[in-house]
Amino acid sequence: MDIHHLITKLREKGHKITPQRLAICELVLSSKDHPTADQIYKKLKQKFPTISLATVYQTLHLLKDLGLLLELGFPDCSARFDPNISPHIHIICLKCGKIEDYETENLKEQWAKIVKDIGVEPIIQRLDLYIYCDKCKKNQ
Amino acid sequence: MDIHHLITKLREKGHKITPQRLAICELVLSSKDHPTADQIYKKLKQKFPTISLATVYQTLHLLKDLGLLLELGFPDCSARFDPNISPHIHIICLKCGKIEDYETENLKEQWAKIVKDIGVEPIIQRLDLYIYCDKCKKNQ
DNA sequence: GTTTTAAATAGGAACAATTTTTAGTTAGTA
DNA sequence: TACTAACTAAAAATTGTTCCTATTTAAAAC
Structure with missing residues (x-):
């Protein structure tokens, strides 16, 4: 999924294109290692020192609702996110x-x-x- | 899995046979509807008014460790337990x-x-x- | 049958992952 | 440039699950 296609898809649904949102999407959609929300949050903190975990969760759920992301629930640990659908x-x-x-x-x-x-x-x-x-x- | 086989298996591993444990095992191992721990707890409260949710969880994890139960984690809700392995x-x-x-x-x-x-x-x-x-x- | 002891239980407190709330900010439209 | 719906951040709340510990119990030893 290239970034312009993503932006189009977000705009279609009436979602705003913010730098945080883009960064979260780019990071998770290109990841190969099924990261947790917290792992994504920690990585992005370097670029966006004030970003909050809630924003990460919210964006991940947005991608999930768009059908671009699979959320894997596990019994004893955090959910992990898989961009391979x-x-x-x-x-x-x-x-x-x-x-x-x-x-x-x-x-x-x-x-x-x-x-x-x-x-x-x-x-x-x-x-x-x-x-x-x-x-x-x-x-x- | 019949009940005598289960008792033998529990004894082999050095686990005690308690009425609560037996009731939880019988209920979940014969269920067809992937119940949550809380659903099992609420059903058993009729027969064992003082049973605690912690006991239910502990017993379910015991069955899981014995390989008799699959725990299905989900993103936004409780884990569900499946006796069909x-x-x-x-x-x-x-x-x-x-x-x-x-x-x-x-x-x-x-x-x-x-x-x-x-x-x-x-x-x-x-x-x-x-x-x-x-x-x-x-x-x- | 009684005693012993190691393990299990109950109940509540604690914990951690996730969501909600709220107030302030911003992207995109007109 | 002004407007407004949507977004963000931080904190607070929530919820499922685990931990803690005093009490009880199953099963082994006597």
């Missing part, structure tokens, strides 16, 4: 919480078939595969 | 939060193939498909 698997370690992505054409095809069988109109999906990562297996 | 899809309405299960032999086979391709040792999985349910589509 096409079908992919999160390979998550049950111990350390590390997330890796698995995304192939074959997977997308398989998933599309499954969704077609179910016969619903999909908006978005979340596919988590829980494992113990190599590191955690060793240290145990 | 075999591969199935949660069809979840983005508006009202209703969860329906989709579970077929074909899905299990497809998922097994995907996991095999990834080449990791799976512990458990969470497959969510987000939609707008018919009811919410109408009221909009």
Whole structure:
């Protein structure tokens, strides 16, 4: 998603283009590591020393409502935000919480078939595969 | 999972068999509706007027650690608990939060193939498909 | 059957993530 | 340039969950 397309989309819905909003969007939409709101907040504080966590949350929810972001809730820790909204698997370690992505054409095809069988109109999906990562297996 | 098998499993790990614990386990392991801790707590209060929410949480986490329960974290609401640990899809309405299960032999086979391709040792999985349910589509 | 003891429970306090509130500021329109 | 709806920041409130600790209990030892 390039920045001009984003700006257009925000304007269409009547949202203002503020420097904070742009910075938050750019940061999260280009991230590969499923950051938490707090991680985004801390990074942006360097550029915007007065930015508040509430603004970060609000902007992330805006992106979520626009369908550009997936919010991943977890039992014991903060929500994490994923800008990749096409079908992919999160390979998550049950111990350390590390997330890796698995995304192939074959997977997308398989998933599309499954969704077609179910016969619903999909908006978005979340596919988590829980494992113990190599590191955690060793240290145990 | 029948109750004697559960008791054996708890004893093996050195956990005591208390009436509260048994009631919580029986209730959640036989539930089909992904209840929250609070829903379980409120139901059990009829039989155990002094039961505490902390006990419910503790027991649910015990079952989770034993691999008998999946805890589903969500962004804006309580965690929900799912006793079905075999591969199935949660069809979840983005508006009202209703969860329906989709579970077929074909899905299990497809998922097994995907996991095999990834080449990791799976512990458990969470497959969510987000939609707008018919009811919410109408009221909009 | 009684005693022992280690673990579980109840209830409330504490905690942390997130949301709401409010007052002041700003982007975009006319 | 003035206007106004939307935004921001900071603080306060809220909510789900966990922690704390005195009391109770299950199960082992006697």
